[in-house]
Amino acid sequence: MSRIGSKMIGWLGAFLLAIVLLLAFVGPYLVPYDASEQSGAPFQPPGKEHWLGTNDMGQDILAELVVGARTSLTVGIVAALLATLIGTVVGLVSGYSGGFLDAFFMRIVDICLTLPFLPLMIVIGVYIGPSLLTQVLVITLVMWAGKARKIRAQTLSFRTRGAVLAARSMGAGHFYILRKHIFPSILPLVIPQFVQAVNVSILMESSLSFLGMGDPLSKSWGSILFYANSRSAFLTEAWMWWVIPPGLCIVMTVLAFSLIGYYLEERVNPRLRAYQAPAAKRDRRLAQEKLAAVKPAAADALLDVQNLTVQYPKDGGTVRAVDAVSFALRKGEVLGLVGESGSGKSTIASAVMQLLKPPALVSQGAIYFAGSDLTQLSSEEVRRLRGNRIAWIPQAAMNALNPVMNVREQLAEALRSHQSMSKDEIAERIDEVLAQVGLASRWAAAFPHELSGGMRQRVVIAMALVNKPDLIIADEPTTGLDVMVQVEIIKLLKNLQRTLGLSMVFISHDLPVVLSLADRTLIMNQGKIVDQGNTLALAKTSTHPYTRRLIDSIPRLTPALEQRSLQGQGQR
Amino acid sequence: MGGSWFSSAFGKKCIQYVLVLAVALTINFALPRLAPGDPLEFFFGESTINELTPQQRQQVEHELGLDRSLWQQYADFMTGVFRFDLGSSIKYGKPVTEVLADRLPWTFLLVAPSLIVSAVIGIAIGAYAAWNRGKRRDLLFLTGMLTIESIPGFWIGMLLIAVFSVSLGWFPSFGAVPIAFTGGGMEYVLALLKHMTLPVITITLATIGGNFLLTRSSMLDTLGQDYVLMAEAKGAVKRSLIFNHALRNALLPVYTHITMSLGILVSGAVVVETVFSYPGVGRLLYESVIARDYPMMQGVFLIITLGVIAANLLADLTYPLFDPRARQRKQVEESP
Numbered sequence: 001m002s003r004i005g006s007k008m009i010g011w012l013g014a015f016l017l018a019i020v021l022l023l024a025f026v027g028p029y030l031v032p033y034d035a036s037e038q039s040g041a042p043f044q045p046p047g048k049e050h051w052l053g054t055n056d057m058g059q060d061i062l063a064e065l066v067v068g069a070r071t072s073l074t075v076g077i078v079a080a081l082l083a084t085l086i087g088t089v090v091g092l093v094s095g096y097s098g099g100f101l102d103a104f105f106m107r108i109v110d111i112c113l114t115l116p117f118l119p120l121m122i123v124i125g126v127y128i129g130p131s132l133l134t135q136v137l138v139i140t141l142v143m144w145a146g147k148a149r150k151i152r153a154q155t156l157s158f159r160t161r162g163a164v165l166a167a168r169s170m171g172a173g174h175f176y177i178l179r180k181h182i183f184p185s186i187l188p189l190v191i192p193q194f195v196q197a198v199n200v201s202i203l204m205e206s207s208l209s210f211l212g213m214g215d216p217l218s219k220s221w222g223s224i225l226f227y228a229n230s231r232s233a234f235l236t237e238a239w240m241w242w243v244i245p246p247g248l249c250i251v252m253t254v255l256a257f258s259l260i261g262y263y264l265e266e267r268v269n270p271r272l273r274a275y276q277a278p279a280a281k282r283d284r285r286l287a288q289e290k291l292a293a294v295k296p297a298a299a300d301a302l303l304d305v306q307n308l309t310v311q312y313p314k315d316g317g318t319v320r321a322v323d324a325v326s327f328a329l330r331k332g333e334v335l336g337l338v339g340e341s342g343s344g345k346s347t348i349a350s351a352v353m354q355l356l357k358p359p360a361l362v363s364q365g366a367i368y369f370a371g372s373d374l375t376q377l378s379s380e381e382v383r384r385l386r387g388n389r390i391a392w393i394p395q396a397a398m399n400a401l402n403p404v405m406n407v408r409e410q411l412a413e414a415l416r417s418h419q420s421m422s423k424d425e426i427a428e429r430i431d432e433v434l435a436q437v438g439l440a441s442r443w444a445a446a447f448p449h450e451l452s453g454g455m456r457q458r459v460v461i462a463m464a465l466v467n468k469p470d471l472i473i474a475d476e477p478t479t480g481l482d483v484m485v486q487v488e489i490i491k492l493l494k495n496l497q498r499t500l501g502l503s504m505v506f507i508s509h510d511l512p513v514v515l516s517l518a519d520r521t522l523i524m525n526q527g528k529i530v531d532q533g534n535t536l537a538l539a540k541t542s543t544h545p546y547t548r549r550l551i552d553s554i555p556r557l558t559p560a561l562e563q564r565s566l567q568g569q570g571q572r
Numbered sequence: 573m574g575g576s577w578f579s580s581a582f583g584k585k586c587i588q589y590v591l592v593l594a595v596a597l598t599i600n601f602a603l604p605r606l607a608p609g610d611p612l613e614f615f616f617g618e619s620t621i622n623e624l625t626p627q628q629r630q631q632v633e634h635e636l637g638l639d640r641s642l643w644q645q646y647a648d649f650m651t652g653v654f655r656f657d658l659g660s661s662i663k664y665g666k667p668v669t670e671v672l673a674d675r676l677p678w679t680f681l682l683v684a685p686s687l688i689v690s691a692v693i694g695i696a697i698g699a700y701a702a703w704n705r706g707k708r709r710d711l712l713f714l715t716g717m718l719t720i721e722s723i724p725g726f727w728i729g730m731l732l733i734a735v736f737s738v739s740l741g742w743f744p745s746f747g748a749v750p751i752a753f754t755g756g757g758m759e760y761v762l763a764l765l766k767h768m769t770l771p772v773i774t775i776t777l778a779t780i781g782g783n784f785l786l787t788r789s790s791m792l793d794t795l796g797q798d799y800v801l802m803a804e805a806k807g808a809v810k811r812s813l814i815f816n817h818a819l820r821n822a823l824l825p826v827y828t829h830i831t832m833s834l835g836i837l838v839s840g841a842v843v844v845e846t847v848f849s850y851p852g853v854g855r856l857l858y859e860s861v862i863a864r865d866y867p868m869m870q871g872v873f874l875i876i877t878l879g880v881i882a883a884n885l886l887a888d889l890t891y892p893l894f895d896p897r898a899r900q901r902k903q904v905e906e907s908p
Contacts, residue, residue: 250723
């Protein structure tokens with residue numbers, strides 16, 4: 001949906017640009033008048049002879065616009081080219097070489113970016129004298145620094161890529177690497193930079209010309225407006241055709257370039273594509289015929305997933321990330337979910353939490369939790385369950401905490417979202433839950449950046465526990481942590497499970513960890529469950545080739561030994 | 573302690589500002605001397621200089637130090653600046669600093685309300701559009717704001733004058749107060765507000781697009797962050813997701829941008845103040861350019877540079893109030 005939107009924006013920009021180019025290149029053949037000569041009576045309104053009327057000196061306004069188009073586009077494009085070129089060279093050299101040269105250039109860039117550009121342009125323009133060249137020079141001077149900074153940031157990210165390092169280790173020269181490896185990767189980013197520079201410089205040109213700093217010999221849209229303003233266009237009706245058209249031309253041109261630039265930037269910048277608005281409810285509930293395949297939930301199951309299929313569109317077709325998966329979890333049980341990355345195990349977690357990001361959606365099946373199908377609940381009903389009765393321990397806990405809220409605020413929010421408690425009760429519960437995860441209560445006042453990775457993961461676990469949930473979905477809870485910290489966190493989860501009697505779905509690609517924690521284990525591959533059973537039995541006696549391969553690849557002797565060594569490490 | 577101050581982020585910034593000031597001063601010093609033509613002309617105006625006899629001329633040059641070495645002149649210029657001696661305006665026949673002091677309050681009167689209105693509306697719509705990313709209303713706001721962003725400020729001003737001053741007669745088209753004003757307190761304030769209205773609308777429209785686009789892209793960034801997903805997973809209500817988690821973090825760069833634009837706006841007001849003949853610093857720059865009043869011009873450039881630096885400093889100093897990561901690090905104790 002957003003794709004289509006940004007394409008529309010791109011096309012709109014291209015359309016506007018086409019009009020402007022037509023004006024600049026075909027215009028001279030259509031308009032029979034010379035813009036600098038008197039060709040009619042003053043203040044003639046638009047009509048047959050003069051399509052857009054005349055100004056106070058009887059000059060044809062359309063002829064002026066055509067000349068103005070050429071001036072504005074020339075100044076805009078030449079200045080943008082120069083600024084992008086200088087910015088790219090400085091950014092490339094600075095980012096690639098690093099060290100002193102980098103520090104030196106970036107200092108200059110910082111200074112240039114801090115200087116007030118409009119007065120600087122005016123002051124310089126006054127001393128050098130107004131001309132097109134002056135305009136191009138001062139606009140370039142103002143714009144190159146911003147470009148240099150952006151290109152440098154990109155260069156830095158490419159400098160350590162494999163191909164570059166390989167080329168360097170094979171003795172390739174710096175110039176060769178810059179030309180052959182870095183520049184081609186930077187190019188798709190340079191183009192939107194250039195397009196955006198054009199619109200800024202056309203705006204600057206018009207402002208400068210409007211202030212009377214334009215070349216007195218060549219008309220631009222800005223200078224037409226300068227004359228209109230200084231020769232009191234407003235005292236007559238003429239402002240309608242004297243002031244509006246040049247302004248519209250500027251707006252159209254600048255908008256054309258900024259729309260195209262926006263489209264190009266969005267295409268190359270993945271950051272801008274990360275978030276999608278939540279899909280409408282009817283999208284989520286798509287494909288109701290799925291219910292036919294579903295039986296009511298098993299009576300003793302806390303979580304009963306039946307025939308769950310999650311799909312998303314790709315290349316015109318659909319891909320099934322999770323394909324007709326069924327499993328159930330009893331109270332107090334730990335279910336292990338093992339598979340390689342991309343096997344669909346984390347997608348199952350998101351589906352159970354009802355946190356699937358569009359365009360992925362549950363296309364078939366049911367997820368019964370305590371008897372009701374989560375896929376059929378309203379979003380408010382789901383919210384009341386989330387973090388309250390079903391809690392989630394995410395992967396990448398490093399970024400799971402809000403950087404501007406302290407630990408106490410974030411835990412308190414989880415409590416207040418589900419129950420009304422007094423301040424004292426909240427404080428008490430927070431102390432209690434922090435103690436459970438092994439953190440002293442003074443850490444409640446800390447901000448996430450003041451905590452180590454392991455401590456952050458403990459806070460995230462505390463957040464999952466704080467409302468005493470019935471079910472915990474732990475989605476690779478040790479990803480990104482040091483090995484020793486991983487061991488501690490696993491040990492903590494194990495203890496918590498035992499003392500609190502937690503029911504848990506434990507997802508991991510780390511088979512030994514799952515073997516040591518889970519009562520039962522599912523093995524997933526390519527969206528399907530390929531093998532399942534009692535964990536110990538599975539490890540010892542499974543004959544499924546995929547399971548065997550996974551188990552054989554464990555560099556340890558037996559799960560039992562693994563378990564003991566884990567505990568041993570933890571106790572130190 | 574001293575060494576660490578210079579290498580701290582704030583210390584580095586301060587050094588940068590000192591350098592910016594030095595560059596601005598050097599430009600001020602160098603331009604009249606490097607530009608083609610007679611430097612004396614730049615200081616006193618063409619007509620005055622042409623009336624001088626060669627002896628008088630030599631004497632003036634001596635008094636100004638123009639016969640001394642370039643380095644000597646540079647040193648004199650710098651000490652002059654630090655004694656707030658920027659010379660005399662040719663056009664006004666008063667010290668440059670005095671004229672500036674008269675004009676500065678008027679510029680603030682325009683810039684401050686515009687900035688507030690533009691920030692509030694731009695942030696609100698930007699956050700709303702980001703939350704509805706990809707939907708039709710997002711696209712409408714986005715194209716609308718890109719369009720507003722493409723309109724030159726002076727043209728907005730011209731159209732507003734044409735419609736609201738000339739045709740409808742609702743608002744005055746020039747000045748800050750009526751010439752020879754005689755009314756009392758309340759009337760004075762009312763006249764002031766009437767004169768402010770159109771310029772403030774113009775500056776607001778000219779800056780709102782930037783605030784919108786920055787908020788929208790920053791908000792899109794934070795909405796995709798793990799902590800927002802985590803907040804959703806803990807059952808936080810939508811209002812809290814938007815305001816406490818996404819927007820609160822998204823506003824950090826927006827805050828810096830808006831605070832810093834305080835400084836840039838003083839210069840951005842050049843165009844708008846010119847259109848509305850508003851007696852602020854921006855209009856002063858334009859007037860001194862037209863009158864070739866070089867000392868005045870340099871003074872304005874200098875004061876604007878100072879404004880930009882002050883705004884940057886303000887942003888640096890107040891930022892830690894909103895972002896705990898920028899505060900002085902507490903002692904992080906190891907072991908939980």
